[in-house]
Amino acid sequence: MTKLVDWQKxxxxxxxxxxxxxxxxxIYFDNAATAQKPRVVLEAMTRYYEDYCSNVNRxxxxxxxxxxxxxEEARKIVxxxxxxxxxxxxxxxxxxxxxxxxxxxxxSKIHFSPGDEIVLTEMEHHANIVPWYLLAKDKGVxxxxxxxxxxxTLDVAHFxxxxxxxxxxxxxxHASNALGTINPVKELIDIAKIHSVPTLVDxxxxxxxxxxxxxxxxxxxxxxxxxxxxxxxxxxxxxxKRPWLDTLPPYQGGGDMISSVSFENITFAxxxxxxxxxTPNVAGALGLASALQYVSGLGLLAIKERECELHAYLxxxxxxxxxxxxxxxxxxxxxxSSFVLKGVHPHDLSSILDREGIAIxxxxxxxxxLVKRFGQSAFSRVSLAFYNTHEEIDRFIAAFSTVKxxxxx
Amino acid sequence: MSDLFDLYQALIIDHSRSPKNFGELSLRTHHAAGNxxxxxxxxxxxxxVVDGKIEDIAFxxxxxxxxxxxxxxxxxxxxHKSLEQALGxxxxxxxxxxEESDETESLGKLAALKGVRQFPIRIxxxxxxxxxxxxxxxxQAHVAVSTE
Numbered sequence: 001m002t003k004l005v006d007w008q009k010x011x012x013x014x015x016x017x018x019x020x021x022x023x024x025x026x027i028y029f030d031n032a033a034t035a036q037k038p039r040v041v042l043e044a045m046t047r048y049y050e051d052y053c054s055n056v057n058r059x060x061x062x063x064x065x066x067x068x069x070x071x072e073e074a075r076k077i078v079x080x081x082x083x084x085x086x087x088x089x090x091x092x093x094x095x096x097x098x099x100x101x102x103x104x105x106x107x108s109k110i111h112f113s114p115g116d117e118i119v120l121t122e123m124e125h126h127a128n129i130v131p132w133y134l135l136a137k138d139k140g141v142x143x144x145x146x147x148x149x150x151x152x153t154l155d156v157a158h159f160x161x162x163x164x165x166x167x168x169x170x171x172x173x174h175a176s177n178a179l180g181t182i183n184p185v186k187e188l189i190d191i192a193k194i195h196s197v198p199t200l201v202d203x204x205x206x207x208x209x210x211x212x213x214x215x216x217x218x219x220x221x222x223x224x225x226x227x228x229x230x231x232x233x234x235x236x237x238x239x240x241k242r243p244w245l246d247t248l249p250p251y252q253g254g255g256d257m258i259s260s261v262s263f264e265n266i267t268f269a270x271x272x273x274x275x276x277x278x279t280p281n282v283a284g285a286l287g288l289a290s291a292l293q294y295v296s297g298l299g300l301l302a303i304k305e306r307e308c309e310l311h312a313y314l315x316x317x318x319x320x321x322x323x324x325x326x327x328x329x330x331x332x333x334x335x336x337s338s339f340v341l342k343g344v345h346p347h348d349l350s351s352i353l354d355r356e357g358i359a360i361x362x363x364x365x366x367x368x369x370l371v372k373r374f375g376q377s378a379f380s381r382v383s384l385a386f387y388n389t390h391e392e393i394d395r396f397i398a399a400f401s402t403v404k405x406x407x408x409x
Numbered sequence: 410m411s412d413l414f415d416l417y418q419a420l421i422i423d424h425s426r427s428p429k430n431f432g433e434l435s436l437r438t439h440h441a442a443g444n445x446x447x448x449x450x451x452x453x454x455x456x457x458v459v460d461g462k463i464e465d466i467a468f469x470x471x472x473x474x475x476x477x478x479x480x481x482x483x484x485x486x487x488x489h490k491s492l493e494q495a496l497g498x499x500x501x502x503x504x505x506x507x508e509e510s511d512e513t514e515s516l517g518k519l520a521a522l523k524g525v526r527q528f529p530i531r532i533x534x535x536x537x538x539x540x541x542x543x544x545x546x547x548x549q550a551h552v553a554v555s556t557e
Contacts, residue, residue, distance in 0.1 A: 352417075369450070408422065
């Protein structure tokens with residue numbers, strides 16, 4: 001039994017309700033691109049800048065002590081939120097993208113030889129394709145791509161069939177940003193484990209919507225972004241099992257990541273500091289920690305229930321529109337759906353909806369191979385958050401009458 | 410709303426649905442591909458230029474109604490024009506959309522795309538084909554258009 005939440009009241013925790021677009025109240029259906037921020041997140045960041053702004057891990061003065069303590073507390077909050085064994089397994093980065101690049105960079109130095117293989121899936125975001133493509137070109141490594149089925153689920157048997165003695169890594173998305181599909185990551189990790197292959201999971205779209213426990217998943221690397229889980233932009237997280245963090249070489253060099261420096265010899269700090277060269281995004285880390293506490297306060301199960309209900313309503317209403325087909329019908333989905341409307345290109349649809357104050361995403365959604373796999377060059381995508389409402393979905397559906405009129409459908 | 414009706418005039422919808430000069434040219438002297446990496450619109454342009462005059466032109470590609478209609482209208486307009494005239498039209502078209510010039514007499518039917526001005530992020534949809542034409546005539550094989 002999940003607790004009862006007054007979602008109308010929850011919406012008031014956010015500041016975007018006052019925004020008007022072309023004179024109409026904003027309907028924000030682009031949450032998978034970035035989520036709106038609750039007031040508490042902005043306050044946590046402002047408090048840092050107003051009350052104890054100073055650099056961390058240096059300076060022996062009072063303020064630096066507070067800032068360092070708060071920054072390390074933020075790391076603990078992140079660790080708890082995703083079920084890491086300790087905060088020593090949490091590296092703060094700029095984004096999911098940077099987290100994956102950090103791993104690719106490190107693994108390319110110590111883990112890959114020419115002829116090795118990496119298993120990816122067809123539903124990866126470019127952030128989980130391009131770093132591996134670069135590594136593959138650089139090291140003579142082969143990328144093997146697991147197929148997506150017509151219903152938007154991963155072909156797990158095909159995924160399994162791609163493993164062999166040369167497979168050195170499997171990297172896959174937890175929840176697809178284009179299809180909404182929640183992958184059976186535990187099953188995929190277990191398949192990789194049978195072949196002693198380490199795994200990296202791109203959790204950018206999962207962390208805002210479903211409970212994640214990296215320890216029970218027994219995943220090697222898990223990456224996500226702050227801004228999609230109601231935190232600020234410019235802060236991301238890399239979870240990695242401690243032995244990996246101890247083994248991987250540094251990603252960038254600079255201050256904060258060293259133990260001692262001379263021109264002849266440098267010893268590096270222990271992880272996670274080894275991977276955090278330079279002044280970190282302190283305000284970002286504090287904002288993220290505040291966002292995670294906010295989400296925990298609402299309860300991920302309550303959020304999931306609310307979003308499932310909104311998503312089911314969205315799908316029911318979308319199915320009323322003639323000529324519209326939703327892409328991906330996985331049983332397990334986060335609250336987003338992509339679709340195509342016969343005779344209307346997604347960019348045109350997006351422009352028309354925009355004039356009605358409705359923000360949706362249109363294009364290849366940074367998943368070009370997936371969009372092509374479904375025979376399209378672009379999708380339209382609606383991505384919902386718990387603060388969206390049934391009334392907003394109704395207004396969105398009503399706006400299709402304008403589309404119909406303009407395009408004489 | 411009226412902005413939308415300015416943008417999606419019947420002429421634009423018609424040209425996007427049934428574009429003129431759509432396809433490839435087997436006999437061609439110039440060719441270029443253009444794309445907008447941000448949104449995925451793409452166009453390929455084929456030209457047969459004889460004695461400094463565009464004898465034939467065709468395009469294929471995939472994109473929104475604005476990108477397709479603009480390419481269709483452009484090919485109609487520049488066919489049988491000299492290269493100087495074609496590039497002059499590019500300048501006039503660009504001026505209409507980017508510099509908000511109201512001197513649209515030379516453009517004829519192309520002035521139907523004036524409504525794109527009210528949608529700044531869509532201007533690149535309308536100009537992609539023109540940038541590609543420019544590239545083809547300068548013998549550049551490919552052009553990527555992302556901003557003005």
